[in-house]
Amino acid sequence: GGSGATYQYQQSQQPVQQQRTSTIKLVDPYQKCSAKRKCFDHNGSSGGSSGVESVKVGAPLGGGPATTAKTVAHGKVALGGGPHNTTKGTNSAQADGDYQLVQHEVLYSLTAQYEVLEFLGRGTFGQVVKCWKKGTNDIVAIKILKNHPSYARQGQIEVGILTRLSQENADEYNFVRAFECFQHKNHTCLVFEMLEQNLYDFLKQNKFSPLPLKFIRPILQQVLTALLKLKQLGLIHADLKPENIMLVDPVRQPYRVKVIDFGSASHVSKVVCNTYLQSRYYRAPEIILGLPFSEAIDMWSLGCVIAELFLGWPLYPGSSEYDQIRYISQTQGIPAEHMLNSATKTTKFFYRDNESTYPFWRLKTPEEHEGETGIKSKEARKYIFNCLDDMGQVNVPTELEGGELLAEKADRREFIDLLKRMLTMDQERRISPGEALQHSFVVLHHLLDYPHCSNVKSSMQMMEVCRRPAPPYATAAAVSQAQAIPPSLMPNYVHSTNGSVTLTFNNQITNQVRIVKQDLGYIEVGFI
Template identity: 30%
Template sequence: MATECAAAADLAPGHRRKRARLGWDVAPATKAQIGTFCGQEVGDVTSLVLSAHPMDHTCSSLLSKGVACNASPPWREDDKDGHYVFAIGENLTSRYKIYRKMGEGTFGQVLECWDRESKEMVAIKIVRAVRKYSDAAMIEIDVLQKIARNDAAAKHCVQIRNWFDYRNHICIVCEKLGPSLYDFLRKTGYHPFPTDLVRELGAQLLESVAFMHGLQLIHTDLKPENILLVSLEHVKLPESKGGSLSRKLPKSSAIKLIDFGSTAYHHQDRSYIVSTRHYRAPEVILGHGWSYPCDIWSVGCILVELCSGETLFQTHENLEHLAMMERVLGPLPRHMLERADHHSQKYVRRGRLNWPDGAATRESIQAVVKLPRLQNLVMQHVDHSAGDLIDLLQGLLAYEPSARLTAQEALSHRFFTRYDNRWSR
């Protein structure tokens, strides 16, 4: 999200400097600037400038009552989890007007707002007033600014517009994009994407990852929820020869990465757990540490999900997760299992995965048994170029991180180079 602050230099490991925050609603206003309406302090109505946007249609009625349309809302307590409490139509500083809620997560909320200054809709991430989330937001701002300085074409990642501290909430203003790939799949009944579209999405995803890795950045949380279509537009294509059935697909394949709150610099400590469960690489689960290849594993899982409509490793438990990997991809290398850290040693017995003996339930065993091998899974959903996709996925999902394809190597794979572009960006 571009900031009003000067871009900071990259920081040495262990010495990340917190940025000074831009404050709103902090300094008391002078008497000349304050009016009251029902006990609420508001801005100077004589300096009121009305926006032409329909979101400000209430301004004229407020003005007649002596209230500025860019007035701050009343002070409220955050909810019990530290989320900012708001109402649709209120202001977020005098510059932004809240249009709707776009989403919510553990980090906070994302609101669609009208930017009175730039005359455009923007997405504002309002972070919970909790220290760890505020700290992550400041890291995300650093990363977004570094990305903006190095991505002149603005084609790889969401672009930062601004950031500020509002009532103890870090707010990150970004360009407004379309739905996430996950939301698109969910709203279309998890219907798989056509292979040509998967190819286009995969190429862009790998381009974005290669771009980040070139900046020595590791995203660490790649998943369909964090990949957004640039456009809201979609098309309906016939699904049967008679054309009686149709399916909704994105009109454009253009995508951008979002959510850099977990992004790590290559020189940072990498001993902690990263990635959302279903997209987590084996070296992370086994406690080996991680680097750029953990992003590549996530890309492989994402491509399978896009072409099948289903999460590849649908699990919430480590041993079951490793067993699912072996079911789909074959046995884990003995040397990787033997290097498991003290937290993961319980998953290993005599140099092999302790499965099914260590399974928690019979249902867990059944969940693993029903999974197909990677080749069979792909061939169930891909007609042409199935062999090329399988070969690519085997390179992206190699167990040994050093044997995994890099993003640049993957872009040169025949799955991408052998076929013409059939989907518009």
């Protein structure tokens, strides 16, 4: 609960053009929608061209999701996240293009052998497995793409983007490190560093409890840093969500995060206006409406992510694109006239009344939309806000008083101010990553008046830690990397898997050698 807020257990069907008073409605989400995530469609239904259903690229090494196993021919165990149709004979591919994995199977690249240990997750792109790099202590995550032609082109784009990102410092800009790409039985395999846990699983593990602002801030700062680099490179991630933001090592590096999954990414210059992108809960208005778009769609998604961390529940958990734009409009007002006039999909969700006074557009009622499409509107929100400012009133810690309470209120004001700038409906006016990194909420200017408050002290300490490039210790994996990288990899190494896919990771490998040498220096002076 929160101070000064009124909660009502009911759904409002009043027109969104009415004056939005400062009222918050609390809806029981466990009665209104199942706990299963249904935000991952890219075409208005579950699944899609590049959505991910339940992929945990970095599940905890010690206790990730239970692996579903079943016995197949020759007494081997097939890995998977659900029922499979066992193929007969020696055909290794599923009917849908997925590779039929077998536990302890070895995947061969030109330079390494990877033993399959555990199934981690499945998406429309393919599947992800945890593997041991034989001869080392390294555990990696390998993404095995489907071999259908429809996924081959997107796989080539992902490889190209990873190649470009491999020329940057992945740790400095908070991207997952990609080690190599190879072909295994006509399936493209991408090898990544193994990370701990994604933010959705972290929220789930903590029973969807709201996250304090002092923890949201370093996560936000790190993802903004990644988005700033992507913007500089002319790239759009296009699928930012809690599942694609990974905690690196919660024990030794609390709230250190990295961005993963560039399977939906594209170059700004090559975007197609009518394509479906982004998981629905995090989909920007310009994508829903069919407007030209840019890297600003990632900022909208990140705004939805930090709102979810703050609330413990998605801000706009629409079960359809209509519900998605309805939720957004009920809280933030309908999109601007010029947006609705220019968009290609406006009439799917809005009516234009040329005889009425301004505004000319109004949102279709749930009944009108259902009558046209047969799609029934649902209510899946935990909180129904009449404006984003109302978010600052929920989940206020009751134990705070004096300076601590004043500091919390000041922090909430700045958080909501930044959130509103990130969720600006018009992408041309939406805040950029560089501007957001200079916002008071991130740089803590507003807390300088409360230097003795314990929460302020810990907030400043956490921001200092998240800005450090690497902790002063070496892991066993770092030592093994020093032993495992052969001299043959030190020259410019180019591995061409076919005529159209060429991957170069020599800069990334050189980077790893530099990091390992630094870690070995710490070993010599006794830090571990």
